[in-house]
Amino acid sequence: MTTAALPLHPPSPAAPSHRAARAHAARPGWERPAFLGLLLATAVLLLWDLGASGYANSFYSAAAQAGGESWKAFFFGSSDAGNSITVDKPPAALWPMMLSVRLFGLGAWQILVPQALMGVGTTAVLYAAVRRQFGPVAALISGAVFALTPVAALMFRFNNPDALLTLLMTVTVYCVLRALDGAHTKWLVWAGVAVGFAFLTKTLQAFVILPPLALLYAVCAPTRLRRRLGQLLLSTLAMVLAGGWWVAVVELWPASSRPYIGGSQTNSFLELTLGYNGLGRINGEETGSVGGGARTAAEGMTGGAGGPGGGGGAMAWGETGIDRLFSSNIGGQIGWLLPAALILLVAGLVVTWRARRATDSLEGMARAAFLAWGGALLITAVVFSFMQGIFHEYYTVALAPYIAALVGMGIAVLWEERGSRAASLTLSVTLALTSYWAFVLLGRSAEYVPWLRWPVLAVGLGTALLLPFAARLGRRSALAVAAVGLGVALAGPLAYCLTTVTTPHTGSIVTAGPAVAGGRGGPGGGMRGFEMPGGGGMPGGGAAPQGMPPGGTAQGGQAPGGQAPGGQAPGGQTQGGQAPGAQQGADGGRGTRTGGGPGGGMGGGGMGGLLGGTKTSAEATAALRADADRYTWAAAAIGSQNAASYQLASQRPVMAVGGFNGSDPSPTLEQFKAYVSAGKIHYFIGQSSAGAGGGTAAGEAGGAAGTGTAVRGGGGPGGGVSSSIETWVKANFKASTIGGATFYDLTAPTSQASTTS
Numbered sequence: 001m002t003t004a005a006l007p008l009h010p011p012s013p014a015a016p017s018h019r020a021a022r023a024h025a026a027r028p029g030w031e032r033p034a035f036l037g038l039l040l041a042t043a044v045l046l047l048w049d050l051g052a053s054g055y056a057n058s059f060y061s062a063a064a065q066a067g068g069e070s071w072k073a074f075f076f077g078s079s080d081a082g083n084s085i086t087v088d089k090p091p092a093a094l095w096p097m098m099l100s101v102r103l104f105g106l107g108a109w110q111i112l113v114p115q116a117l118m119g120v121g122t123t124a125v126l127y128a129a130v131r132r133q134f135g136p137v138a139a140l141i142s143g144a145v146f147a148l149t150p151v152a153a154l155m156f157r158f159n160n161p162d163a164l165l166t167l168l169m170t171v172t173v174y175c176v177l178r179a180l181d182g183a184h185t186k187w188l189v190w191a192g193v194a195v196g197f198a199f200l201t202k203t204l205q206a207f208v209i210l211p212p213l214a215l216l217y218a219v220c221a222p223t224r225l226r227r228r229l230g231q232l233l234l235s236t237l238a239m240v241l242a243g244g245w246w247v248a249v250v251e252l253w254p255a256s257s258r259p260y261i262g263g264s265q266t267n268s269f270l271e272l273t274l275g276y277n278g279l280g281r282i283n284g285e286e287t288g289s290v291g292g293g294a295r296t297a298a299e300g301m302t303g304g305a306g307g308p309g310g311g312g313g314a315m316a317w318g319e320t321g322i323d324r325l326f327s328s329n330i331g332g333q334i335g336w337l338l339p340a341a342l343i344l345l346v347a348g349l350v351v352t353w354r355a356r357r358a359t360d361s362l363e364g365m366a367r368a369a370f371l372a373w374g375g376a377l378l379i380t381a382v383v384f385s386f387m388q389g390i391f392h393e394y395y396t397v398a399l400a401p402y403i404a405a406l407v408g409m410g411i412a413v414l415w416e417e418r419g420s421r422a423a424s425l426t427l428s429v430t431l432a433l434t435s436y437w438a439f440v441l442l443g444r445s446a447e448y449v450p451w452l453r454w455p456v457l458a459v460g461l462g463t464a465l466l467l468p469f470a471a472r473l474g475r476r477s478a479l480a481v482a483a484v485g486l487g488v489a490l491a492g493p494l495a496y497c498l499t500t501v502t503t504p505h506t507g508s509i510v511t512a513g514p515a516v517a518g519g520r521g522g523p524g525g526g527m528r529g530f531e532m533p534g535g536g537g538m539p540g541g542g543a544a545p546q547g548m549p550p551g552g553t554a555q556g557g558q559a560p561g562g563q564a565p566g567g568q569a570p571g572g573q574t575q576g577g578q579a580p581g582a583q584q585g586a587d588g589g590r591g592t593r594t595g596g597g598p599g600g601g602m603g604g605g606g607m608g609g610l611l612g613g614t615k616t617s618a619e620a621t622a623a624l625r626a627d628a629d630r631y632t633w634a635a636a637a638i639g640s641q642n643a644a645s646y647q648l649a650s651q652r653p654v655m656a657v658g659g660f661n662g663s664d665p666s667p668t669l670e671q672f673k674a675y676v677s678a679g680k681i682h683y684f685i686g687q688s689s690a691g692a693g694g695g696t697a698a699g700e701a702g703g704a705a706g707t708g709t710a711v712r713g714g715g716g717p718g719g720g721v722s723s724s725i726e727t728w729v730k731a732n733f734k735a736s737t738i739g740g741a742t743f744y745d746l747t748a749p750t751s752q753a754s755t756t757s
Contacts, residue, residue: 196242212375344410435460617739
């Protein structure tokens with residue numbers, strides 16, 4: 001029997017009206033300790049050995065270091081304190097990290113703790129949102145489901161913008177639901193403010209959930225239509241002000257006295273927003289991105305790292321389609337309870353369908369909650385499933401609060417209707433499907449906790465058979481059956497979470513849980529299965545990075561079958577990423593590089609230093625620090641990840657020539673010459689020497705076998721600029737090897753050089 005067979009009669013005494021009324025009643029004595037216990041458990045999960053990942057994504061960590069030194073870099077989100085170029089996102093996600101560094105100094109914990117606190121905050125907001133209509137039990141279930149979502153455990157321990165974005169999107173839904181409960185203008189305005197700051201976190205992704213939420217309020221708010229529309233206009237104004245003030249300042253600020261807008265090709269934040277970081281993610285036209293600029297695999301990657309012919313098709317970022325979120329590389333990140341959430345969404349709407357359109361009734365508010373969380377889930381899932389541009393597994397963290405809310409609310413609705421055959425059968429089918437799907441996901445890592453897969457299936461199916469009889473069991477027996485069912489549903493995600501939090505993650509592309517067959521990543525953030533159209537080349541036209549055989553996939557030190565040698569139980573240490581106790585950073589933290597060579601995932605300078613940081617030696621760090629106060633930039637290097645590694649090690653500004661992947665036209669050759677002539681840059685860092693531990697800085701193409709590839713900056717309007725700067729430096733300045741890296745002293749030209757021509 002399907003959810004369509006749920007009873008369509010007025011609510012029984014245990015139905016939504018009674019449930020919602022109880023949600024507003026006095027709190028039971030156990031609720032506060034349970035809520036605090038949920039927050040404490042979430043904090044422990046997210047803070048456990050947090051420093052093991054070191055600087056995590058050094059691209060953003062370097063910006064945090066810069067903002068801790070310079071208020072101008074703080075405001076613009078610059079990659080360095082010399083303010084040569086910004087990161088390729090607006091700066092809101094950087095501001096908490098920058099403040100932490102400014103207050104407590106540079107270090108792994110200072111950078112990552114703000115992200116973990118955002119995870120705890122998201123759990124609290126989700127709890128508050130669900131509790132208002134569905135009571136504390138539903139809220140606790142939602143909070144637990146969210147905290148145990150593997151990709152959430154990953155991203156709230158990492159320093160990408162997605163952590164703050166997820167928090168703000170959850171706040172947005174909460175505020176809309178508060179506004180609907182009485183047509184409160186204040187709460188709708190706060191929802192607009194949250195979206196505005198979400199825009200300053202990750203631009204247009206903040207707007208994805210607006211259509212269903214705005215439509216819901218316009219149709220269902222308990223006030224006259226004219227007032228509803230006026231409230232929506234005020235909320236829109238609040239959104240524009242909250243998100244637009246920074247954009248206005250940047251666009252009006254003279255370009256000559258602010259940093260270049262990283263990721264753009266015309267030094268414009270509006271271009272960045274509408275192109276590479278906006279509509280380009282949907283249609284695949286991402287000039288200047290890591291392989292953007294083409295929409296189909298047939299166009300290949302032959303054009304380099306940007307511009308037409310630059311790739312970015314389905315083979316680069318995964319096949320698009322309705323099943324994308326269930327695929328090998330994404331299913332284990334977010335998909336454990338996705339089928340259950342969809343079933344429970346339909347069931348919740350069926351149970352509450354007889355409520356009046358307006359939300360001035362408790363039943364109406366319950367239905368509005370399903371529409372709000374369900375609409376946010378569906379529209380985000382559709383966008384993720386069919387977007388043709390850059391798509392990484394960790395983007396799916398945005399779905400985590402929506403799934404968690406629907407699971408908690410749906411279980412609460414059906415449990416109180418369990419006397420109905422349709423409701424009890426729906427619960428049974430949902431648990432059976434969830435258990436089978438967990439069995440499938442666990443099977444994608446053949447050697448990963450093999451003792452868990454079959455018990456999850458067997459116990460889950462057995463419990464599902466008992467659920468139709470729950471109404472006939474005693475209260476304690478029924479609750480025991482429900483607890484076992486919930487435990488089975490969360491067993492797989494829990495295992496993935498334990499693996500995630502006990503594994504360091506570094507670089508730009510990271511995934512939760514173990515490596516899986518047919519997927520990218522795995523522990524440590526390698527790129528399993530990242531095979532480019534046209535035969536194994538990487539964006540930019542270079543050779544495959546260290547640890548990745550040409551035409552093949554990065555193994556990251558993993559044994560065949562997707563598991564670290566010898567297998568791994570939850571809570572164990574994987575071999576695919578950087579091991580604890582890896583290279584010491586300047587702050588004494590661990591894991592400040594993406595491991596190179598065996599067990600290293602994307603070896604140092606993976607993708608030519610594009611996706612992972614470069615290993616820096618003590619000699620190179622000392623050279624950068626020597627007389628650094630005499631220069632605006634201690635050095636320049638092509639590509640932000642290369643520059644970031646040296647900047648974090650030396651804590652001195654290092655210019656990222658060409659931005660993230662060397663394809664931005666900044667600085668121009670003429671500007672670079674002027675900087676050198678004025679004595680503002682000490683060194684240009686070229687390619688590392690062979691045997692330097694796998695680290696590479698941007699520089700000469702190709703390179704010795706086993707040292708990785710340099711970022712070339714080819715392709716895209718700005719790609720030739722980086723190459724021309726490199727060529728000019730090599731022709732006019734003598735190279736020397738410092739700690740395995742090639743340094744060009746820009747204050748000491750060769751005798752035949754002309755540094756102004």
